[in-house]
Amino acid sequence: MKIAIASGKGGTGKTTLAVNLALVVPEAVALLDCDVEEPNCHIFLAPTVDRSEAIGVMVPVVDPDRCLACGSCSHFCQYHAIAGLDTGPLIFPELCHSCGGCVRVCPTGAMSETTREIGLVEEGWAGPVRVIQGRLRITEASSPPLIRAVKKRAPADGMTLIDCPPGTSCPVIAALRGVDFAILVTEPTPFGLHDLRLAVGTVRTLNIAFGVVVNRAQAGNRSIHEYCEAERIPILLEVPDSRQVAEAYSKGLSVLDALPGLRGDLDRLYREIKIRVGPETGSEPRECPAPRQKRSPDQPAGRDSQSQS
């Protein structure tokens, strides 16, 4: 089962929830840090990294001896990653989406592909938790290929928790695709409520079953509750606003010790999500239309049911 922890707004407590949920789950668990621009799970879990792999994307290169400077490649490219000059194509690799179109339209076979490194995927154990994190190279603009690479390394069985980046655009979509359930973390502030609406729109568009966790909950503040009641969204858990939690977090310590009831709450949260997702877990959330079955070229065999690149 794959559970994503997401939020529209940053800083609502995604990482805190993901890390501590990983610590209470009573089965084999992998924690995927898909906030590859600013990965933070490692700060709280300090995994011993035993595997580190550079992740590359395919980008075109031109063989000048075979290039006729016909302009087919630059004309085809939708991303303005190739400028057609009189002397041949000038390639801007950072704009390339790796579609491979230029290679196919080149009439003389002058275009081929090479890899360009965009970041790292690191894996390691933190106690019983397998931590898999992406780390985007600084100045790199596009994180989805790296997020997909992190997700491909998720084990086929057991529980996978995915710490998502903030926002609602392509990096979040890449992190959320194919999960069985999404936990949307918010806080009872106007910004928190506004960005929760955006996050709800995103998971509904993706047809993902979801529920809300209210972090820094304050007695008497019902704004998130009123919204969730009107929208028939389950509130799965409320974590009270607490300076002890904020201080524990600031030092990179586990908040389980700062908030004594939290361990039990997280255990209940986990069991409730399992019930909501239902017994037929693995690939298809109940409310989703059946996804197509296609194995991506670099997908190891035997993982089809978990495929989500």
Next chain:
Amino acid sequence: MQQLAVISGKGGTGKTSVVACFAALAGEKVLVDCDVDAADLHLVLSPTILETHEFRSGHVARIREEDCRFCGECMESCRFDAIGPVGDGFCYQVDPIACEGCRVCVEFCPAQAIDFEERTCGEWFISETSHGPMVHARLGIAAENSGKLVTTIRQAGHEIAENQGRSLLLIDGPPGIGCPVIASITGTDFVLVVAEPTLSSLHDFDRVISLTAHFRIPTAVCVNKWDLNPEITRRIEQAARSRNVSIAGRVRYDPAVTQAQVKRLSTVEYGGQAADDIRKVWERIRARTTGLVQIDSH
């Protein structure tokens, strides 16, 4: 004209609250909310929308069911896993969310059964607020090209500032270090990083100042809620000094910041100790940016 961008690396450190204060404190400026994914500045500044523009960017492939011969060429060609069989298996379908608009399937479909439609990715607005003109946007759900939308609204803000003779473009940036952040800070004169005294923020601060250093943009930091952990505040400031990032000040933890948000006011209009701190931060930033004008113009 000066361009000042406020970013953070880590999300939720208080960027928008700080920008709302600067909006109240700065003189002739234009505001641009470049956090197009999850724009919040309008919640404080209550803009009156004057103009709405559609944001179109890129294309999406669509297979005409009646012309599809079910050869599977499109699915094989697609690098984005966006195409698969549907229904009884007599047609393929493009998942518009996964489609990146590369045109490969359109080009190589033997039946020429794939249309290539322009994609609407969101809307952007020119508004008036009590603190001056503001340009903001709403990226469509699950839409792409947030970087391009950021560039679009920055250009619009720039034009307004030029036309109205306003001397500052004040940019509320997104979290992270990826494409919308790069689009928000390239070509700006000054970046303020709002950090918080947590190990996560310290880690993210290090990455985000590497980004501003790469683009050679003068950068300052202010630690928000600094008194939650004075020790990590010092570490952030130490890291700043060693990396040539100036220190714009500290802002105390103050519940008035959230109370102001609820009342749809900037913290400086609402009042409180954090408000005093933010005023001092603004004075320092103004001194720095005015200094830049002198250096540039001699």
